[in-house]
Every structure is written in structure tokens, then in C-alpha cells.
Amino acid sequence: MFEQNRHVRDVAVLDVLLLKAQQEYQETLNAWKQTSHVMKWFTEEEVPKPKGFLEKFYATRDEGRGPTHEGL
Template structure:
């Protein structure tokens, strides 16, 4: 087993399983959400993220809220598996900082020029 930091790489690996009910799928999603939220300080340290903790926690919540109204269990299972993979990639530092910062690109990007002159000044015609 390969060691990375304090955790073994396989510690974050989770076998995929289908939820048998909506309540089970909800419980798994909440557990994953809590796991992400508890790991924010460590994520910030691992990836040297220079942002407020509250901004990162809010972004995590936003990502989970986007899928709140999904009702099909099959889709929930896929979202859960993707979330687990995302968590593993972040915590094992398999993602680079730019991958993580892409989540915040909308908030930090300057507004796009709309008028002809603004586009011209930006170099886009």
C-alpha cells in the first residue's frame, strides 16, 4: 500500500454500490457532503489555496445543491460515485490547483465585454 501524507491512498477508495431506497441515497449524499466539509482545512493546506474557508464551504454546498432535486436512484448513484472520485482525487493531490480553482472561475472572472468598443479594447472583435 502506497502512503501519501497521513493516509494510505486506498483509504479514500470506496466500492460502488447502488442505493436500495431514496432514503439510503440521501444518507450517502449527506455523509459525502459532511466528509467534504470536514476536509476543507486539509484541502486548503494540501493545495495551498489562498481563499476564505467560508468561500470553499459555500462552493461545496452549491455543488451539492445543484443536484438536490434528482429523483432517479440510478442518477443519484452515479452522482455519488463521481463525488467520491472527486473527493479521492482532491485528497490524494491527484488534482492540480488549477483544477480546483476552475470551480471558482465564474466568481473571480471579470465581466465579459458586451459592447463593440469594450470587445475591441479587450482585443476581441
């Protein structure tokens, strides 16, 4: 997120971004986020965006994605 917002120079916007980052960090430490929430940060970097119709269609299929029902 820091790299995505490196062009921001407004101090008020930077304060809001830092507050949001601190909230994300605290929620993660308190285990309020589930595994899927945390892993979302890593899949955005690894998975390229689909370009064509079929690639978009295949990307929407639920192959291993989605909530797990562990402990239910």
C-alpha cells in the first residue's frame, strides 16, 4: 500500500492513510481478520488481471477460493 500511495503529498491524506494502516495492523494483531482477509493482500500481487472474455470467465470460478468451513 505504501508503494501505491507514494505520490501522495497532502499531509491530511497521509494522516488518513497512516490511520487506516494502523487500524489494519491492529485488527490483524487482535486476530479479528480471518485467514482469507490476510491472504487477500498477497493474491493481488501474484495473480495477473484477466484480459479476454474466457480468462475473465475462468477467473470467476471458485477453484479453491472462497470461505472454508473449518470448525463448523
